[in-house]
Amino acid sequence: MLRPTLFLLLAGVLQIVSAHFELKYPTTRGFDETKEPTFPCGGFDTVQNRTQVPLKDAFVEINSGHTSYSYVVNVLAKNDPTTADFSTAVVAVSSGTRNYPQAACLSLNLSNGTGITNGSNATIQVIFNGGDGLLYQCTDVTFVDSAPNFDQSMCVNADGSSTATSSGSAPAANNTQSKASSVTVSSGFLLLVIACIYITV
Numbered sequence: 409m410l411r412p413t414l415f416l417l418l419a420g421v422l423q424i425v426s427a428h429f430e431l432k433y434p435t436t437r438g439f440d441e442t443k444e445p446t447f448p449c450g451g452f453d454t455v456q457n458r459t460q461v462p463l464k465d466a467f468v469e470i471n472s473g474h475t476s477y478s479y480v481v482n483v484l485a486k487n488d489p490t491t492a493d494f495s496t497a498v499v500a501v502s503s504g505t506r507n508y509p510q511a512a513c514l515s516l517n518l519s520n521g522t523g524i525t526n527g528s529n530a531t532i533q534v535i536f537n538g539g540d541g542l543l544y545q546c547t548d549v550t551f552v553d554s555a556p557n558f559d560q561s562m563c564v565n566a567d568g569s570s571t572a573t574s575s576g577s578a579p580a581a582n583n584t585q586s587k588a589s590s591v592t593v594s595s596g597f598l599l600l601v602i603a604c605i606y607i608t609v
């Protein structure tokens with residue numbers, strides 16, 4: 409009766425480890441954990457509905473299953489980029505490392521020679537390295553001067569650190585969202601423990 413318990417515990421641990429990362433905002437083209445290592449967009453190669461993103465204070469919000477990782481965010485200013493375009497025509501607009509899991513707000517600097525102006529269609533590509541290979545997510549956007557529907561409150565860091573963007577305005581760092589995802593993780597673990605007890609008995 410020990411073996412199924414160990415197996416379930418191991419399965420739970422593996423599931424947490426393999427969580428990789430998800431692009432939470434703007435809406436990802438698609439997320440499939442098994443395809444996420446596929447260049448350039450984690451297995452989702454067609455343009456989806458565009459989110460209007462402001463030229464100033466732009467960001468992407470991700471949810472990381474890894475505690476420690478590095479990232480690069482690229483923009484590709486084309487209507488319908490091909491796979492080859494992602495190798496030749498991208499411009500890095502953000503890069504860095506984080507040392508905490510879950511919610512992270514990655515601010516974008518669009519003055520980095522992107523050629524993007526009011527009304528430019530583009531695809532944002534997030535490349536994530538949590539130590540188990542490069543992972544990819546994309547979202548399709550239109551950059552505009554004024555984006556009233558862009559939800560600045562989605563910019564959250566799970567460690568509570570400042571989310572200051574290029575112009576220095578920072579949405580509140582203390583937010584219930586990261587707490588909510590911790591609750592999801594712990595209740596998932598609780599279910600696992602209950603399942604183990606059930607099988608042991």
Ligand SMILES: *[C@@H]1O[C@H](CO)[C@@H](O)[C@H](O)[C@H]1NC(C)=O
Nearest residue numbers: 435436437455456457458459
């Ligand atoms: C994309 O936009 C179209 C037209 O506005 C809408 O009908 C469709 O439901 C949207 N798709 C998604 C995935 O939001």
Ligand SMILES: *[C@@H]1O[C@H](CO)[C@@H](O)[C@H](O)[C@H]1NC(C)=O
Nearest residue numbers: 498499500501502503517520
């Ligand atoms: C700006 O672009 C250059 C060249 O693509 C890149 O080396 C640099 O890291 C970029 N800056 C940021 C903030 O990502």
Ligand SMILES: *[C@@H]1O[C@H](CO)[C@@H](O)[C@H](O)[C@H]1NC(C)=O
Nearest residue numbers: 525526527528551552553554
């Ligand atoms: C940006 O583009 C929109 C839509 O074409 C237009 O209404 C707006 O005036 C433009 N803003 C500026 C500052 O040019």
Ligand SMILES: *[C@@H]1O[C@H](CO)[C@@H](O)[C@H](O)[C@H]1NC(C)=O
Nearest residue numbers: 455457458487527528529550
């Ligand atoms: C941007 O993309 C939308 C649909 O994805 C399209 O209708 C529009 O014409 C494009 N704008 C430009 C300037 O190409």
Ligand SMILES: *[C@@H]1O[C@H](CO)[C@@H](O)[C@H](O)[C@H]1NC(C)=O
Nearest residue numbers: 567568569570580581582583
């Ligand atoms: C978050 O809230 C806690 C307690 O409510 C406080 O001690 C901490 O300084 C706050 N952090 C930030 C970044 O505001």
Ligand SMILES: *[C@@H]1O[C@H](CO)[C@@H](O)[C@H](O)[C@H]1NC(C)=O
Nearest residue numbers: 517518519520521573574575
């Ligand atoms: C954005 O990138 C430009 C060009 O690389 C640079 O001059 C500027 O200082 C950057 N802004 C921020 C806030 O990093």
Ligand SMILES: [Cu+2]
Nearest residue numbers: 426428538540
């Ligand atoms: Cu991973």
